[in-house]
Each structure stands twice: as structure tokens, then as C-alpha cells.
Amino acid sequence: EAQVTQNPRYLITVTGKKLTVTCSQNMNHEYMSWYRQDPGLGLRQIYYSMNVEVTDKGDVPEGYKVSRKEKRNFPLILESPSPNQTSLYFCASSLSAGEGYTFGSGTRLTVV
Amino acid sequence: AQRVTQPEKLLSVFKGAPVELKCNYSYSGSPELFWYVQYSRQRLQLLLRHISRESIKGFTADLNKGETSFHLKKPFAQEEDSAMYYCAGGTSYGKLTFGQGTILTVHP
Numbered sequence: 158e159a160q161v162t163q164n165p166r167y168l169i170t171v172t173g174k175k176l177t178v179t180c181s182q183n184m185n186h187e188y189m190s191w192y193r194q195d196p197g198l199g200l201r202q203i204y205y206s207m208n209v210e211v212t213d214k215g216d217v218p219e220g221y222k223v224s225r226k227e228k229r230n231f232p233l234i235l236e237s238p239s240p241n242q243t244s245l246y247f248c249a250s251s252l253s254a255g256e257g258y259t260f261g262s263g264t265r266l267t268v269v
Numbered sequence: 270a271q272r273v274t275q276p277e278k279l280l281s282v283f284k285g286a287p288v289e290l291k292c293n294y295s296y297s298g299s300p301e302l303f304w305y306v307q308y309s310r311q312r313l314q315l316l317l318r319h320i321s322r323e324s325i326k327g328f329t330a331d332l333n334k335g336e337t338s339f340h341l342k343k344p345f346a347q348e349e350d351s352a353m354y355y356c357a358g359g360t361s362y363g364k365l366t367f368g369q370g371t372i373l374t375v376h377p
Contacts, residue, residue, distance in 0.1 A: 188363040199369040200313075200355060207363050215364060247313065254361045257303050257315040 159184045161261035163248050169267045170238055178233045178264050180248030188251040189231035190215070190258060191223065193244040200247070206231055238268040271296050273358045275368035282346050283376050290341040290371050292330075292356030300358040302339045304330055305367075307353040316354075317341070326350070346375045 161182045170176050182189065190205040192215075202215030206225040220242055222234040231250075235242060245265050249258035272295040282288050294300060302319040316325055319332045319339060330341045339356060351374050359365040 190363060190365065192367075197369070200357075200367040202365055202367075205363040205365070213362070213364070216366065249313075251363070254359055254363050255301050255318065255320050257301075257305075257318050258365065259315070260313040262312050 159259070161248055161250050161259055163246075163261040163264050165264060166262065167265050169269065171269055172239055173237050176235050176238060176266075178235075178246060178248075178266070180231045180233065180261060181229050182231075182250040182259070183229065184250060184252070184259070185228065186250035186252050186259075187228075188254065188258070189225065190249045190251075191221070191231070191233045192247045192249065193217065193242075194247060194263075195244050203233070203246075235266075238266075240268050242266065243268050271300070271358060271360070271364070271366045273356050273366050273368040275354075275356055275371050277371050278369065279372050279374070281374045281376060284348055285345050288343050288346045288350070288373065288375075290354050290356075290373065292339045292341065292368060294337050294339060294356075294358045296337075296358055298360075300360065302330075302332060303357045303359065303365075304328070304339075304341050305355045305357060307355065307370075309352070313355070346373075348375045348377055351375045 191203040204223040206212040248261040251258045274293045304316040306316045356368040
């Protein structure tokens with residue numbers, strides 16, 4: 158089944174403890190992206206990637222890192238999480254910019 | 270700066286009534302435009318792309334470059350259409366900006 162898989166689905170962590178949210182797609186898509194969804198603010202793009210080793214900042218990149226060493230994987234790294242990063246995170250992939258993104262199921266992160 | 274605006278946070282209609290969800294954009298150049306839908310407790314799903322001019326689940330969206338709008342329409346709303354709808358604009362290199370979303374409620 159063609160899909161975008163994120164892990165974990167739920168995560169509670171403490172301030173300052175580094176964490177990684179993994180994202181993998183099995184559709185051989187070129188583009189991948191991370192978003193956060195917050196009440197009243199909608200979805201905001203954190204980082205996106207056009208291909209392996211090519212990444213760029215979205216609208217809210219502060220406090221996040223990404224890497225694209227392989228085409229199928231696009232992990233999101235929070236080196237020092239803070240409570241304002243408590244959010245619902247979505248990974249997505251797309252064959253091309255005009256095709257539209259396919260989204261994962263989301264990761265609900267709580268930083269205490 | 271790229272900007273997508275959905276002026277209505279909430280929209281309520283009765284079953285069988287027409288529905289229009291508004292979306293306006295501000296972009297330099299020609300953006301890729303999309304509508305996404307998020308049903309309760311589910312992931313976002315792509316509903317429409319402006320380049321395909323298709324109709325999905327009875328919904329259509331017309332790009333009006335003069336008014337910089339991409340409104341989503343359905344002539345007869347169904348209860349199962351109740352969801353959060355997001356308009357989004359993208360660039361050719363993958364940057365995507367979402368509007369704040371409109372919660373559509375279709376009453377029986």
C-alpha cells in the first residue's frame with residue numbers, strides 16, 4: 158500500500174531532551190515536507206525537500222532540523238525541545254510540486 | 270510573501286444546499302493551488318488540484334486569476350462533507366502555504 162509512515166504516533170518528552178520523529182514513504186516521491194498543526198493557526202510548513210541532500214526552510218523552521226540522506230526517509234529532529242513545540246506534526250510526500258502532497262497520520266508531540 | 274486566506278473559519282449549511290468555501294491567494298508568479306480535506310480524527314487528504322480541473326466527491330474549484338481566488342464549490346452538500354477544509358498554495362520547488370482552514374458543518 159502506498160503510504161507515508163510516521164513514528165511515533167504519540168510522544169511525551171521533557172524540555173531539552175533531543176528527539177527524532179521518523180518519516181518514510183514508499184512511493185519513490187521526490188518531494189517531502191514537514192508541517193505542524195496548531196489550533197487557530199492551521200498548518201504551517203517547517204521544512205521541505207526537493208530531493209536527496211536538498212532541503213529548505215518553510216515558514217516555521219526555528220528549533221527544528223531535517224536531513225534527506227535517502228529518498229524515502231525525511232526525519233524531523235528537535236535538538237532541544239521546548240513547550241512551544243507541543244503540536245501535531247505531519248510528514249508528507251509528493252511526486253512533483255503540482256501533484257499535491259500525500260500526508261502521514263500525524264505525530265502528537267507534547268513537551269513538558 | 271506568499272499568502273493564502275480563507276476568510277471563513279466556520280460555515281454551516283443544510284443538507285442539499287449549495288456550499289462555497291472561499292480562498293484567496295497572494296503570490297508572485299503562478300502558484301500551484303490545492304484544496305485539502307481533513308475529516309474528524311483522520312489525516313489530510315488531497316481533494317482537488319487546480320491543474321487537473323477535476324471534480325472529486327462533487328466538489329469543483331475554479332481558479333480566477335483576476336480575483337486571485339480559488340473557491341471550492343458543491344451544488345448539493347451532504348452530511349458526510351462535514352470536515353475541515355484547507356486551501357493551499359505551492360511553488361514549483363515544494364514550498365506549500367496553507368490557509369487557516371474552514372470548518373464546514375452540514376446539518377441534516
